[in-house]
Amino acid sequence: MTTPATLSVSGVQDRLRHQLATRLATARPDLARRHDLTTPAGLAAAQQDIAALSDETTTLAAVVVHHLDLPAFAVATCAYTASLDDTQQAAWRRDFTRTVFLAGNPANLRHRFTFAHTDPAAHLAYTAPGPAAATAPLRRLLKLFDAPARLPARPPTLLTIPTPPGLRPTRPPRHRRLHLATAGCTLAQALVHLNHLLAEAVMDGLITGGDRLTLIQEPTLTTAGPAFAAWRITPHPATPHHTGRLHAAAALTEETPHA
Structure with a gap:
């Protein structure tokens, strides 16, 4: 029997394709009906459909970043997503939690723009997910957040996810490890990876108020490591996109003993 430790390269790619297909089908069941997401060709066709969507019809959120601290960003993203109602979450997820990161100071903008969190x-301010036109004035005013520096490895950091005001935890706290691959990853790319992974994990009930996450920044993630409950899958950074080779950019483990 093949175990994770003995998976071939093709076996690893099959596993990553399965995780990517699951994400696409969850957000957009119509893509699963239209394309065979179990095949590389079907996945590629679905991604072409996504890329062809008009920005004018896309639901997106904007985040103003004044100071970047990845642990604080991870906590804020979970808290923000938990504060959204079911309709907002569903609309945002249908467009794959699309988010635009902008450089600016929230303190200087709060009297001109409305932020949801x-x-x-x-240091971070999030708009509610909505039509692209809703954030167009903010996006015209500010430049895209650019952080080209490479993401360093760092000691594990323990994070606690806050419970939204007025809400009670729906279950006992859980602890998970949040793995982030640093090889070939910039700080700006790390924001994107964590944003998608954590927002969708909150929507799926994997993360809720009171939970703890241990953020682990390491060169690469391996499928021979711990069991993962959620993944962020991207084209492999070291190979051309047209090859279809995939890469685990970030992942959230199954529940571990509470730390």
Whole structure:
């Protein structure tokens, strides 16, 4: 019997394709009906359909970033997603939790723009998911957040996810490890990977208020490691996109003993 530790390269790619197909089918069941997502060709066709969508009809969120701290960003993204109602979450997820990151100071913008969530330090401010036109004035005013520096490895960091005001935890706290691959990854790319993974994990009930996450930044993720409950799958950074080779950019483990 083949175990994760003995998976061939093709076996690893099959596993990653399965995870990517699951994400696409969850957000857009119509893609699963239209394309065979179990095949590389079907996945590629579905991704072409997604790329062809008009920006004008896309639901997106905008995040103003004043100071970047990945652990604080991870916590804020979970808190923000948990604060959204079911309709907002569903619309955002249908467009794959699309998010635009902008460079700016939330403190200087709060009197001109409405934000759905701001982190306690006021370093991050999130707009509610909505039509692209809703954030067009903000996006015209600010430049895209650019952080080209390579993502460093760092010691594990323990994070606690807050419970939204007025809500009670729906279950006992859980602990998971949040793995982020650093090889070939910039700080700006790390924001994108964590944003998609964590927002969708909150929507799926994998993360809720009171939970703890241990953020682990390491060169690469391996399918021979711990069992993962959620993945962020992207084209492999070291190979051309047309090859179809995939890469695990980030992942969230199954529940581990509470730390």
